[in-house]
Amino acid sequence: MNENGLVSTREAAEMVGVTPATLRRWAKTGVIPEHSGAETKWAPAAVAHARIVARLRERGHPLEEIRRAGAEGRLAYGFVEELFSPDGMPQVSFEDAAKQVGLEPALVERIWSTVGFAPRRPESLTEDDVQALHYIAAVLDAGFPLVAFIQLIRVYGQAISQIADAETRLFHLYVHEPLIRQGVPGLQMAEEMEHLASDLLPLSSPLMDYLHQRFLREFVERDVVGHMEGELEEAIDLGRVRVAVAFADLAGYTRFTEEAGEEEALDVVEAFIDAVTDTLPEDARIIKTIGDEVMIVGQDPAALVDWAVGFQRLWGERPTPRIGIHYGLSLYRDGDYFGRDVNLAARVVARARGGEVLVTDSVTHSIPDDDDHLAFENIGQVKLKGFDEPRTLCRAAPAE
Incomplete structure (x- = not known):
């Protein structure tokens, strides 16, 4: 590669994964309009x-179909990927990379697959990949527990892949499609x-770093307060936390979708999730959404x-x-909450x-006792699906 970023036909063929002859044939037939085939x-x-x-x-797409798609601009978005390509071709073997950073190959493979990269054990890595492994090794050398790091790196992978997916789809819908x-x-x-x-990409990393730092500070403060106000004398197994879990959804949403149509129903769901987000107490947050259902966790x-x-x-x-x-008590894993008590909350909302708010007796x-602005109506022992023993449920409402 020269200083202008130009590469030879042989180098280009290696980067693409085809023979030089195939590459020249594609260019000469107009499938790659940026190159004449003779250059x-x-x-x-x-x-x-x-x-x-x-x-x-x-x-399996034929060349003529690909050429036509290129002429119509349907492949134009793909050129943007050049902005994200790592410098150089993969050149460090997987085993050598593990040796360089001082980690066992099996652990590197586990980390690689946990993040969500494929294949789970590539034959070779780029220099950027190796640098990332150096960062990972430094985190572990600093004393951060491996069991916690594996969970954290999985959360990183899931969250950032979701961000990348949203960026790609929104850019396609609101930039690429209008141009077509x-x-x-x-x-x-x-x-x-x-x-x-190229104008937007340099802005994304500092913006995400700012958001990360801002949220990290907020959650550290919450954790400190939670330790001060929690039942410190209570022995709880490592990995479990005592939290209030709420599930909220829209009653009759399936029928509403049939009556109003998918787009109007989706508008209602978005408004519902926005309203939940905007009104939650400070120590509560949305963990995930599934369709019209929202899972919320809070300390209080x-x-x-x-x-x-x-x-x-x-x-x-x-x-x-x-x-x-x-x-x-819920089992905290990979940024989410699991276990019997989470399942119980899901059955309560069902x-x-x-218009109702139902709570279990553990909530009441x-x-x-001096909280006099809420009223609870005992509706008795209720058999919940999947649970052997009935549970006492109460209907919550404002005190009159």
């Missing part, structure tokens, strides 16, 4: 286009998208019940929410009707 050097944009062609050929509909020529479209992406059961009751009065749209809350027992 001896390949620009980064031409190599990026050739990579896309190679992937599409592997999936405007009839912008393929090469011009590729240049416009690459210029925009009284605050979570207070929120739930107030939220039911705040929400005035159809379909109406239903909320179930339980307080107990017994609620639209944890609320101070």
Whole structure:
């Protein structure tokens, strides 16, 4: 590669994974318009286009279809990937990389697959990959427990892959698709998208670093307060935490979708999740959403019940929410909460009707006696699906 980023046909073929003859044939037939087929050097944009062609050929697409898609601009987004390519080709064997950073190959393989990279054990790594492994080795050398690090790196991989997926899809929907509909020529479209992406990419890392630091400070403060206010004398198994778990969903959402249509139903779900996010107490947060259902975890059961009751009065749209809350020990793993008490909270919300807040007896027992702004109506012992013993449930409402 020279100082202008140009590579020879042989080098380009190696980067794409095809023979030089195949690469020249693609160029001469117009499948790679950035290259005439007679030139001896390949620009980064031409190599990026050739990579896309190679992937599409592997999936069985004929060359004429690929050429037409390129002319229409449907492949233009692929050129943006050149901005993210690591420097150089993979050149360090997997075993040598592990030896360089002082980690066992089996551990490196475990970390690699935990992050979500494929294949789980590549034959060779790039210098960027090796540098990342140096960072990982430094974290472990500093004394951070391996069992905790494996969970943390999995959360990193899941969260950042979700961010990358959202960035890709939103860029495609709101930048690439409008350009296609405007009839912008393929090469011009590729240049416009690459210029925009090159302007935005340097801003993403500092923005994510700022958000990470901001949220990290907030959660450290919460953890300190939680230790001060929690039952410190209680012996709890390592990896388990006592939390209030709430599930909230929209009663009759499936029928509403059939009546109103998918787009209007999705608008309601988005408004519902936004409303939950905007109104939660300080120590509570959304753990995940599945369709119209939201899972919430907080340290203070009284605050979570207070929120739930107030939220039911705040929400005035159809379909109406239903909320179930339980307080107990949960197994914390990979940024999520698991175990019997989480399952119990999910079963509680399934017994609620639209507009109701149902809580277990463990919630009512944890609320101070002098809390006089909430009222609880005992609805008796209720058999919950999957549980052998019935559970006492109460309907929560504002005190009159």
